[in-house]
Amino acid sequence: MDNAKNISESVIFPRGEKTPEAFAKYFIGTSYLNMVVPFDSPLKCPIGNVTFEPGCRNNWHKHPGGQILLVTGGRGWYQEEGKPAQELQPGDVVEIFPNVKHWHGATRDSWLVHLAVEADVSAGSAEWLEPVTDEEYDKLK
Numbered sequence: 001m002d003n004a005k006n007i008s009e010s011v012i013f014p015r016g017e018k019t020p021e022a023f024a025k026y027f028i029g030t031s032y033l034n035m036v037v038p039f040d041s042p043l044k045c046p047i048g049n050v051t052f053e054p055g056c057r058n059n060w061h062k063h064p065g066g067q068i069l070l071v072t073g074g075r076g077w078y079q080e081e082g083k084p085a086q087e088l089q090p091g092d093v094v095e096i097f098p099n100v101k102h103w104h105g106a107t108r109d110s111w112l113v114h115l116a117v118e119a120d121v122s123a124g125s126a127e128w129l130e131p132v133t134d135e136e137y138d139k140l141k
Contacts, residue, residue, distance in 0.1 A: 012072055013049040013115075026128045028137075029056025029105070036115065044121050052076065052112040057105025057137060060129040062098075065120025069094040069104060076112030077140055078104045085140050088112065098123065103132050107140075 016034025019027060032051040039046045071092040078094050079085035081101040096102055106112035
């Protein structure tokens with residue numbers, strides 16, 4: 001069974017559509033988004049099911065209110081500025097404190113699926129920064 005089929009069968013929430021252009025410009029590669037809890041929810045805690053194709057990653061960015069990642073499938077990477085990248089696997093939980101510069105995405109040979117929980121959206125929107133270069137990404141093993 002190929003990796004894509006394996007991931008699609010292990011996903012709890014539907015994969016969704018290709019990430020809308022408003023956000024896709026902050027990704028290298030192809031990603032998909034299904035908003036489990038929408039941005040305009042009265043609870044003010046949007047949750048997106050984000051699926052990264054192999055090799056896909058987002059740009060460096062910061063969340064003024066913080067973010068929580070709940071990994072549900074595949075393998076990937078998470079890195080904070082100035083720290084080594086850590087490999088992500090299903091069941092991993094990453095707490096990202098407010099305004100910590102970071103990126104996340106799939107490994108070269110695996111899809112990655114995670115729920116991205118936006119914390120304290122009243123603090124403001126994500127600040128998108130520079131792309132993770134091929135040179136930075138290719139160093140990861």
